[in-house]
Amino acid sequence: MELTIIMPCLNEAETLAVCIRKARGYLQRTGIEGEVVIGDNGSTDGSQDIAVGCGARMVEVPFKGYGAALYGATLAARGKYIIMGDSDDSYDFSNLDPFVAKLREGYDLVMGNRFAGGIKLGAMPWKNRYIGNPILSTIGKMLFRCPAGDFHCGLRGYSKEAFTRMDLRTTGMEFASEMVIKATLNRMKITEVPTTLSPDGRSRPPHLRPYRDGWRHLRFMLLFSPNWLFLYPGLGVMSLGLVGSVLMMMSPLRIRQVQLGIDSLIYFAFMIITGFQSVLFAALSRIYAIQEQLYPAGRAYRSLFRHFNLERGLVAGALLCLGGLASTWYALLVWHKAGFGALNIEHIARIAIPSGLMIALGNETILFSFFLSTLGLNIRRHSTLSPLESSRADVDAI
Numbered sequence: 460m461e462l463t464i465i466m467p468c469l470n471e472a473e474t475l476a477v478c479i480r481k482a483r484g485y486l487q488r489t490g491i492e493g494e495v496v497i498g499d500n501g502s503t504d505g506s507q508d509i510a511v512g513c514g515a516r517m518v519e520v521p522f523k524g525y526g527a528a529l530y531g532a533t534l535a536a537r538g539k540y541i542i543m544g545d546s547d548d549s550y551d552f553s554n555l556d557p558f559v560a561k562l563r564e565g566y567d568l569v570m571g572n573r574f575a576g577g578i579k580l581g582a583m584p585w586k587n588r589y590i591g592n593p594i595l596s597t598i599g600k601m602l603f604r605c606p607a608g609d610f611h612c613g614l615r616g617y618s619k620e621a622f623t624r625m626d627l628r629t630t631g632m633e634f635a636s637e638m639v640i641k642a643t644l645n646r647m648k649i650t651e652v653p654t655t656l657s658p659d660g661r662s663r664p665p666h667l668r669p670y671r672d673g674w675r676h677l678r679f680m681l682l683f684s685p686n687w688l689f690l691y692p693g694l695g696v697m698s699l700g701l702v703g704s705v706l707m708m709m710s711p712l713r714i715r716q717v718q719l720g721i722d723s724l725i726y727f728a729f730m731i732i733t734g735f736q737s738v739l740f741a742a743l744s745r746i747y748a749i750q751e752q753l754y755p756a757g758r759a760y761r762s763l764f765r766h767f768n769l770e771r772g773l774v775a776g777a778l779l780c781l782g783g784l785a786s787t788w789y790a791l792l793v794w795h796k797a798g799f800g801a802l803n804i805e806h807i808a809r810i811a812i813p814s815g816l817m818i819a820l821g822n823e824t825i826l827f828s829f830f831l832s833t834l835g836l837n838i839r840r841h842s843t844l845s846p847l848e849s850s851r852a853d854v855d856a857i
Contacts, residue, residue, distance in 0.1 A: 462486070462493035462559065463538030466546035467528035472504040474548040474660040479513040482552040491559065497546070498532030500524070526627070526634025533622055542616040547659035549582065550614040557652035558616040567621035567647035570607045570639070571614040571654030581658040591673045598677065599636070602684040605643040607651060611635055611676065614654050621647055626752055632672045633679040637753075640683055644755050682744070683754065689741035697734025703727035704816075708809060721808045728816045735820055739827045746834050772828025779821030786814035 464482040468475060479495050486493045495515040499507055500523055510517045520531035529543055540562045544550040550571075561569040578588060596610040613635065617625075625641040627634060642649055681688045703719075704727040706712050712719040742763070748754035790810045794802060 460492050460494060460537045461539050462491050463496055463533075463536035463541050464493065464552060464555070465496045465498060465529065465532035465536060465541060465543045467500065467525055467532065467543075468497050468502055468506050468510070468546050469500040469528070470502045470504045470506060471546045471661070472502075472506050472509055475506050475509050475546050476513050477548050477660065478544075478546045478552055479510060479515045483514055485553050485555055488553075489556070489559075493538055494536075496532045496536055498528035498530075498535075500528045522630055524630035524634075525632050526637075527630040529634060530627060530630070533619075536619065538619065540616060540618055541622065542614070544614040545659075547661055549657050549659040551655060551657070555616075558614075561650050561652060562616050562618060565648060566650045567618055567624075568638070568642045568649045569616040570609065570649065570651045571612040572607075572609040572651045573612050573654050573656040574609055575651070576653030576655045578656045579658060582656045587673075595673065595676055595680070599639065599680055602680055602687055603640050603643045605639055606649050607639055609651070609654075610639055612654060617642075628751070628753055629679070632675050636676050636679050637683075640680070641755070683748070685741040685744040685748070689737045689744060693734045693737025693741060695734070696730050697738065700727045700730025700734060704731065704813070708813065711805075721805060721812075724808065724812055728812050731816060732819055732823075735823060739823065743827070743830065743834070746831070750834060767828075767831070769828050769832035772831065773825055776821045776824035776828060779817045779824060781821075783814045783817030783819075783821060786810055786817065790814060 464486075466475075466478060466482075471478075475497070479497075482495045485491075486495075497506075497510040497515050497517050498520050499510070499517055500520055507517050507519075516535070518532050518535045520528045522531075533541055533543070540559065542555055542558050544552060558569045558571075573583070574592075583592075592609065592611060596608060599605050599607070599610040615638070617638070621642065624645055624647070625638060627637050627641065629637045639649075703712075704724060707719060707724045707727065712723070745754065746763075749756045790807060793807060793810065
């Protein structure tokens with residue numbers, strides 16, 4: 460079988476039949492050996508009977524969510540290629556030639572582009588058309604260098620082999636973003652074809668909630684890109700704090716009519732700490748994503764565990780702490796010479812602030828090293844206990 464056309468379904472009795480008829484009509488017209496598979500997410504309006512009556516294969520997906528329905532339908536697909544689309548009659552399943560042609564050319568993921576193919580009047584709210592989708596697509600291209608111009612088009616095709624390589628994990632609306640991101644990160648062949656979007660044929664409001672689902676897509680993209688979320692901002696803040704601290708270490712810094720004193724030095728020190736924490740978060744979040752198979756492991760990941768281990772982290776943290784403690788001892792000597800009385804705040808603060816900063820950074824380095832070492836442990840991914848024994852063990856642990 461060459462092609463499987465899949466649709467997610469949750470109470471789509473009004474439009475499901477016309478979508479299936481269009482899809483089956485396309486297969487008959489082109490002579491492509493294929494099937495139509497419906498991933499049902501627990502419909503209560505008779506959608507299941509409609510699908511079977513129209514000649515589609517129904518797959519019951521017990522896990523709720525747009526992504527779960529599509530994932531279950533894809534797993535059940537028998538075709539070499541898969542084309543997915545919503546079952547609200549907003550996409551034309553009778554004209555899938557551009558997708559099939561690109562899949563036959565060897566592309567792993569073929570994205571529809573509604574902005575290139577045309578958006579009919581009333582098919583997309585203005586805030587989605589002119590604000591939401593362009594912004595999210597631009598962010599996706601910037602963060603992941605994805606070639607797709609319409610990041611969230613619901614009509615797209617992919618090969619079954621590419622689907623296996625992507626190893627998609629999300630169950631909600633993030634599924635669409637995860638597919639594009641993982642295909643890009645795995646260096647798959649991606650292309651676009653023009654697609655027309657029509658108003659859906661339902662009388663009820665759509666399942667899509669623009670603000671909530673838009674935020675979910677944006678949140679997912681940011682969490683999937685810890686470099687932009689944590690690393691680059693952290694390095695920028697830490698660098699600015701470091702430069703400011705070095706310039707003010709010996710004396711106040713004057714910029715024209717403005718003099719930066721001890722108060723500014725304190726803020727620069729906190730910038731270093733905040734930036735350092737952000738960089739550590741970038742490393743930990745990327746490692747966690749790789750461990751959970753949300754993100755492909757690259758050379759940087761393997762290099763980290765090859766060159767950085769618990770012992771080296773402990774040594775680096777200990778040296779920072781010792782440097783801070785030595786500065787603290789020097790500050791105590793200065794205080795002792797003053798008879799433990801009043802001190803020149805400008806002088807002693809330039810000793811105490813770097814001292815506390817080094818101790819804080821040393822402690823963070825030590826804690827990070829322990830946590831990183833925990834994430835790097837070689838463990839079995841699946842328990843050898845039976846499901847009943849595993850449940851009992853969980854109860855005992857609680």
